Amino acid sequence: QKEVEQDPGPLSVPEGAIVSLNCTYSNSAFQYFMWYRQYSRKGPELLMYTYSSGNKEDGRFTAQVDKSSKYISLFIRDSQPSDSATYLCAWWGTSYGKLTFGQGTILTVHP
Amino acid sequence: DAGITQSPRYKITETGRQVTLMCHQTWSHSYMFWYRQDLGHGLRLIYYSAAADITDKGEVPDGYVVSRSKTENFPLTLESATRSQTSVYFCASSDLGQDEQPQHFGDGTRLSIL
Numbered sequence: 001q002k003e004v005e006q007d008p009g010p011l012s013v014p015e016g017a018i019v020s021l022n023c024t025y026s027n028s029a030f031q032y033f034m035w036y037r038q039y040s041r042k043g044p045e046l047l048m049y050t051y052s053s054g055n056k057e058d059g060r061f062t063a064q065v066d067k068s069s070k071y072i073s074l075f076i077r078d079s080q081p082s083d084s085a086t087y088l089c090a091w092w093g094t095s096y097g098k099l100t101f102g103q104g105t106i107l108t109v110h111p
Numbered sequence: 112d113a114g115i116t117q118s119p120r121y122k123i124t125e126t127g128r129q130v131t132l133m134c135h136q137t138w139s140h141s142y143m144f145w146y147r148q149d150l151g152h153g154l155r156l157i158y159y160s161a162a163a164d165i166t167d168k169g170e171v172p173d174g175y176v177v178s179r180s181k182t183e184n185f186p187l188t189l190e191s192a193t194r195s196q197t198s199v200y201f202c203a204s205s206d207l208g209q210d211e212q213p214q215h216f217g218d219g220t221r222l223s224i225l
Binding site: 006008032034041042043044045046049088092098099101102103104 | 155
């Protein structure tokens with residue numbers, strides 16, 4: 001079993017839709033949870049970062065963490081064409097000093 | 112400009128050749144990382160370095176060599192390139208969670224091995 005499993009998509013939604021992206025993980029040592037966004041031919045950039053269960057909001061983005069179920073989600077409200085990118089979930093445990101990434105979900109928001 | 116710079120951005124070479132990918136960061140971050148990104152596999156860690164002269168293997172280290180003589184540079188060498196090493200390579204740096212961005216990524220090197 002992979003340490004991180006991410007819905008591969010691809011996902012295509014109309015502009016204005018609510019998008020839900022999901023990942024599960026198996027390693028209880030994971031302490032920090034992140035979502036990265038990656039545009040075509042660019043490096044990943046950090047969107048959201050949290051270390052506790054519950055919800056964290058930043059504008060149109062909400063990250064949800066459920067440590068008991070080992071499940072994290074990213075919700076995008078009022079999605080825009082500029083949100084079209086690959087979204088990568090990631091985990092970091094300080095005992096490792098390095099990130100573990102999901103496979104990435106390709107999202108397309110069409111006008 | 113502050114940031115992390117990878118060079119070259121694009122490289123085409125032949126099997127058996129030696130190739131070195133460069134990575135330079137201006138933040139003086141202690142940690143640096145090399146990843147490869149392939150369709151269906153996401154980002155996989157090749158090597159990482161906790162400080163100058165300290166390196167360690169990641170998930171897929173075979174066929175790669177790294178060095179870190181200076182904090183700001185972390186070159187990745189393919190000693191004898193193979194077609195399976197065709198990929199997009201990303202370098203990243205981190206001060207291990209001292210700020211809100213645990214890892215900063217470069218824009219990648221797209222490597223094709225013929």
